[in-house]
Amino acid sequence: MKKKRDSVLGMAFFGPALVLLIIFLFLPMILTLIFSFTDFFALNPGLTHFTGLDNFFQIFKDEDFRKAFINTVCFVVIIVPLQGLGSLGLALLVNKVSHCKRYFKVAFFLPVVMSLAVVSTLWVQIYSPEGILNSVLSNFGIPAQPFINSASQALPSIAVMSAWQGVGYQMIIFLGGLQAINPALYEAADMDHATAWQKFKDITLPELKPLCIFVFITITIGAFRMLVQPMVMTGGGPSHSTYTMVYDIYETGTVNWEIGLASTMAIVFAVFVMILTVIQTVATRDKEEGNVNKKTKKK
């Protein structure tokens, strides 16, 4: 009887969330999968045909999609180490300082709570040809850089800005991890006259490893979803150098009304990110196990 009452109560709590999830998450996911095999056109849904794998062939032939794919991967390759190592470095520094610790924590975290659109608009000014960054550079005798107005510099410029915006979040996670490390480990290392680097390499890093995996995966997935920055700062240009996959999906679906094609892109994108995440998880897990084995061997 109690069991039944519990399950009713559980359902009452879980039910509304389940309904919302079904309507706004699972149903759209299934529909996207179905649409990806059709030529669904938003302005004329009545004329939808099943087109098999046509869309998949079409998007891989499409130069814009390939470019968007490469841009996205490049962005991920730049931002993951930048933001990941940056947040770890900041966390170590903030953890070390004895004064104004709270100030630094807040200061580095502040950009995270700001809207990405606002941050992007702000950085458009910073990166502008006569903006603050070029003024600073000119003081060091460096000629003015085009930054987001150049096909070669736009993507790295956006990556730096995005890392600056997001780094505080991962810093807080690492900071939590650092503070949870048992101080006795460091005391023991001190007794063995370990250097700072040895302590970092043999205590801090292994202790933070589970967090590192989490941080790197979240940064990777977040980076793949990049849309707001190029939309606000460059419109995907110059010469499509900041056109990302999500931007392509958005434009194909809403501007060109090709819901079928956009769904195919979304499916390919989701599968790609999923595969990458699995690889990342497996690779880091293997290493972890490898390390454990190495340690046991050493012992």
Place this chain on the structure above:
Amino acid sequence: MKKLLIAVLLPVIMAILLPGCQGKRPEPGSVAGYDEGEQYLSIWVHSIEDTDEGRCYRESVDNFNEKYNGKYFADIEFIPRNDSGGGYSDKINASVMSGDLPDVLTVDGPNIAAYAANGIIQPLAELEEDEKGEYLQSIIEQGTYNNQLYALGAMESSVGLYYNKDILKEAGIEVPDAGHPWTRTEFLDILEKLKPVMEEKNGYALDMTFPTGEATIYYYAPFFWADGGDFVDETGLVAEGIFNSEKNAGTVGYFKTLLDKGYMSKVPIDHLFESGRAAFKFDGAWEVNTIYNSYPDINLGVAPYVTGDSWSGERYTPTGSWAYAASSKTDNIEGATELVKWMSGVESGLLLWEKAKNFPSTYKAFEAIDTFQTDENYSMLYKQLSDYGHPRPKTPVYPQVSTSFQQVLENCVLSGAEPEAELGKSIERINAKLKRYKVQ
């Protein structure tokens, strides 16, 4: 367990789905002002109510209801639209699927062809010749697809070739009248003359950029039209040989010359013209109001838009803005047409000018506004619109044409790609999108 699940889920699903079933027409009396015997007309606009533009739409609808009291009742709904065009168009797309379109809706000028070709809007009821004659020719052309009038502009717009009077005076350059614009070769000579003057001011002769989105084709398409080029044929279904014509490749090359000769900056510099560091700028008609209010130190003039070397008076200057159309779902096309006529008519146009400084779409409204007779800049823009206004390409694949145009200019001028190759790549993409309409 199954029963339990249903018992819990059913009320929630009902609660979510029921509000979605409100597409039915309201009963008389259920909406303030809607009385027994009146025909109900719903209208959607692409704006929020709490803006100058939004308030104008509200007032125009109120005036319509007052004028047609006892016959029609128009019920306006405001649907915000974001900068990249989402929001409002998403709502239209969703309503096309659910069949919940209103009687009248606003459509962006270049999208009229796509909406008409896909049966989202229907031709308006027949307009008398004198009724049609009230509208600027560009408004009628923009709203016509397959020889049928689908939409009437809520407002009109144009792009001006703005110049800094003080700088041109300093360089000893005379500006021609509207009937004798500079040809593009003459314009190169003018820019050459201005180059040393502007270098002294740490600026450029021309403030020109190729922004993504709609602006690039809107600003610079006249260079192509005025030189005998175009983008699609009359049916809007053929781009091959037109978009990628030799003429167009030549015009792209002309833009390249502007950069190569150092008349414009390769990277966009904010407020170059507004800070007195550029002699010329192409921009929307709103620029006049911006300069008057925010940069009073700039001595602004509007020159006639540059034309082609072999131009002989054809229409070529930019036009087009949001328009009202009757949706295909309305069964009251007479009433919807009356509402479209009212919302785009003289009184509504005067309101929009007064409150939001948007150009009206009728000759009468332009003539009733003093500014267009007394202010030389505004009168030049009006003259340009009425005498030389040309609609943007009328094709159901307009978004692809517009995007390709911007990419071609950006890639060729700023990144040094070959015009023929870039135009060729674009034509493949445009053709891919056109396929859908050729099958029909």
